Amino acid sequence: MLTTKLTALLSFLSLPLSISSHPTNKPPHEQSHASPSWSLVNPLPPNTPLTLHLALTQPNLHSAPTLLHALSDPSSPTYGQHWTAQQVAEYFAPSDEAFTSVKEWLVSEGVSRENIKKGRKGGWVTVDITAAEAEKVLGAEYGLWERKGDGKRVVRCERYWVPEGLEGIVEMVLPGVGFDTALEAEGGEREESAKGVVKRETEGEKGKGFRALGKKPGKKDGLGDCSELITPACLRALYDIPEPKAFSGLDNTLGIVEFAPQSYAQPDLDLFFSTYTSHLPNGTAPTLAAIDGGYLSSDTTVNTRGESNLDLSYAMALALPTANITLYQVGDSVVWNPATNNNFLDAIDAAYCTTDGGDDKDWDAIYPHDNPSNDPSIYTGKPMCGTFEATKVISVSYGSNEDARPARYRERECNEYLKLGLMGVTVVFSSGDSGVAGLRSQCVEEDGSYTPVGADYGRFNPMFPGTCPYITSVGGTALPPSSVPGKIPEVASTSFGSGGGFSNIFPLPSYQASAIASYFASHEPSYNSSRYNNTQLVRGYPDIALNSENYATAVNGEWMAFSGTSASAPTFAAMIALVNAERLKVGKGSVGFVNPVLYEHPEAFQDVVEGTNPGCGTEGFRAVEGWDPVTGLGAPNFERLRDVFLALP
Numbered sequence: 001m002l003t004t005k006l007t008a009l010l011s012f013l014s015l016p017l018s019i020s021s022h023p024t025n026k027p028p029h030e031q032s033h034a035s036p037s038w039s040l041v042n043p044l045p046p047n048t049p050l051t052l053h054l055a056l057t058q059p060n061l062h063s064a065p066t067l068l069h070a071l072s073d074p075s076s077p078t079y080g081q082h083w084t085a086q087q088v089a090e091y092f093a094p095s096d097e098a099f100t101s102v103k104e105w106l107v108s109e110g111v112s113r114e115n116i117k118k119g120r121k122g123g124w125v126t127v128d129i130t131a132a133e134a135e136k137v138l139g140a141e142y143g144l145w146e147r148k149g150d151g152k153r154v155v156r157c158e159r160y161w162v163p164e165g166l167e168g169i170v171e172m173v174l175p176g177v178g179f180d181t182a183l184e185a186e187g188g189e190r191e192e193s194a195k196g197v198v199k200r201e202t203e204g205e206k207g208k209g210f211r212a213l214g215k216k217p218g219k220k221d222g223l224g225d226c227s228e229l230i231t232p233a234c235l236r237a238l239y240d241i242p243e244p245k246a247f248s249g250l251d252n253t254l255g256i257v258e259f260a261p262q263s264y265a266q267p268d269l270d271l272f273f274s275t276y277t278s279h280l281p282n283g284t285a286p287t288l289a290a291i292d293g294g295y296l297s298s299d300t301t302v303n304t305r306g307e308s309n310l311d312l313s314y315a316m317a318l319a320l321p322t323a324n325i326t327l328y329q330v331g332d333s334v335v336w337n338p339a340t341n342n343n344f345l346d347a348i349d350a351a352y353c354t355t356d357g358g359d360d361k362d363w364d365a366i367y368p369h370d371n372p373s374n375d376p377s378i379y380t381g382k383p384m385c386g387t388f389e390a391t392k393v394i395s396v397s398y399g400s401n402e403d404a405r406p407a408r409y410r411e412r413e414c415n416e417y418l419k420l421g422l423m424g425v426t427v428v429f430s431s432g433d434s435g436v437a438g439l440r441s442q443c444v445e446e447d448g449s450y451t452p453v454g455a456d457y458g459r460f461n462p463m464f465p466g467t468c469p470y471i472t473s474v475g476g477t478a479l480p481p482s483s484v485p486g487k488i489p490e491v492a493s494t495s496f497g498s499g500g501g502f503s504n505i506f507p508l509p510s511y512q513a514s515a516i517a518s519y520f521a522s523h524e525p526s527y528n529s530s531r532y533n534n535t536q537l538v539r540g541y542p543d544i545a546l547n548s549e550n551y552a553t554a555v556n557g558e559w560m561a562f563s564g565t566s567a568s569a570p571t572f573a574a575m576i577a578l579v580n581a582e583r584l585k586v587g588k589g590s591v592g593f594v595n596p597v598l599y600e601h602p603e604a605f606q607d608v609v610e611g612t613n614p615g616c617g618t619e620g621f622r623a624v625e626g627w628d629p630v631t632g633l634g635a636p637n638f639e640r641l642r643d644v645f646l647a648l649p
Contacts, residue, residue: 293379435497492611
């Protein structure tokens with residue numbers, strides 16, 4: 001997947017490796033270093049049952065970036081000729097021979113044939129085994145490890161082996177070598193619910209700022225207060241977004257992804273629509289795609305209502321009825337482990353699923369859950385694998401620190417977004433709300449652990465999936481005080497640091513090469529490699545930015561103002577849905593992966609040249625002329641963007 005030059009670079013950037021204390025003559029296929037955040041509690045007793053998941057390498061992945069570029073480069077003769085989901089599945093499906101080779105290896109090591117199962121669509125091999133058998137097969141030593149701070153325990157090894165002939169077939173093994181870095185506790189990470197179910201706040205939820213509004217929001221179409229309170233009318237004025245209109249017979253779709261316990265409240269949507277729209281009557285709701293027990297919570301707190309109400313209010317106000325809105329509601333009321341982006345991907349790609357759903361029981365939710373109390377909010381059905389189709393545009397406002405999972409794990413997820421691009425799907429992610437720091441404003445210590453919350457030192461901590469080169473990462477901007485849309489240019493978000501920086505895993509995509517080279521040639525930051533990956537050979541993010549401050553949102557019948565890139569992402573996703581409608585109306589297809597077109601046409605953006613995204617005791621990066629790791633290419637203008645895409649095949 002990576003060139004020789006980049007492979008050497010990424011090896012240099014990786015954490016120190018650790019060899020097992022018990023020598024083995026089997027060279028490691030993959031090994032890792034457990035940071036000081038983790039300590040070994042005890043080796044697993046030999047008879048401990050384990051379920052191993054062996055991810056089979058997907059063939060043709062080496063050619064996938066080139067294929068995607070051929071469909072999304074505006075100068076390509078095959079631009080827009082997207083594949084069907086079936087074509088994508090067949091092209092990347094591991095062969096029957098690959099499964100047979102792995103099975104025969106396992107059997108030769110003493111594993112019973114009856115305990116080896118082929119996963120859905122052949123993407124995984126599942127093995128029911130004991131710890132002693134697993135250690136013999138993999139040349140590994142499995143133990144129970146504990147993370148300091150929260151006491152979380154996981155089963156891991158520090159190295160494992162596969163035969164030389166299978167190194168290109170077995171991509172990774174779970175549970176394997178990955179140790180996520182400890183998050184500094186913030187107000188306590190665990191709580192006991194009244195039902196006795198262990199719950200945790202979702203790791204990936206963005207920590208937006210919000211404040212109660214002391215007065216009733218202003219007029220539906222008023223623009224005088226946009227620097228203090230954003231409304232749909234403000235966004236239309238800022239970015240020349242037209243009023244939506246219905247186009248009959250168009251298969252135009254927009255999906256919003258939410259994770260339990262976040263869910264919207266219909267009365268709040270009704271209050272928002274009656275206040276800020278004239279075309280959406282009470283009861284207007286998204287189409288619900290309930291994934292793995294996805295449910296609408298009866299809780300009314302801002303922590304469970306705010307995100308979903310915000311995302312849906314603006315996506316629906318800006319895009320309905322031009323596009324049909326689907327809500328991918330993921331996860332039941334058991335949120336330890338919480339549902340993740342991987343659980344969502346499982347539901348739209350059966351080949352990504354393991355045989356029991358999820359991808360790693362310590363990182364992703366595994367379904368079904370036990371339900372002795374017959375609680376209807378707890379999911380007891382089969383894990384959802386390939387159950388739902390992907391909409392033409394997907395907006396997600398959840399992510400995590402790039403280094404919180406092993407590189408192989410991140411690459412496998414990132415490749416799912418590449419596949420969606422091949423299918424003509426635009427995937428939009430918010431870039432984060434902690435500037436150059438990671439979740440909870442934590443940076444990275446020299447030993448690989450995280451600093452305390454808000455520490456004024458450490459290495460910059462990039463956010464994923466923002467660093468994946470196959471999604472569009474959206475940062476945040478703001479209107480200067482007392483300004484009116486269109487009169488004064490926007491600046492980088494001021495009430496929080498818009499997420500941005502450079503990956504430590506993913507190489508520089510070709511569509512971004514010129515922009516990155518120009519940035520470093522004219523505005524190279526003063527930080528050295530101890531702060532961030534300054535090689536100029538890796539993916540930079542965000543790609544673009546939109547207003548992200550003080551979005552008027554109804555929560556439990558009251559009005560609040562929300563700030564964060566979680567607001568920017570669905571706004572841009574709605575704009576792309578409107579562009580798709582214009583193309584579909586004249587017989588063209590959806591725009592799919594948009595980044596190559598965006599970077600080819602910087603004239604479609606209002607450049608943002610003021611502001612920073614601070615973190616780790618620094619001002620972070622600066623917004624400058626051209627692309628920058630604060631606001632990307634700048635703020636899009638809908639009319640210019642529409643004209644660019646309409647001119648393409």
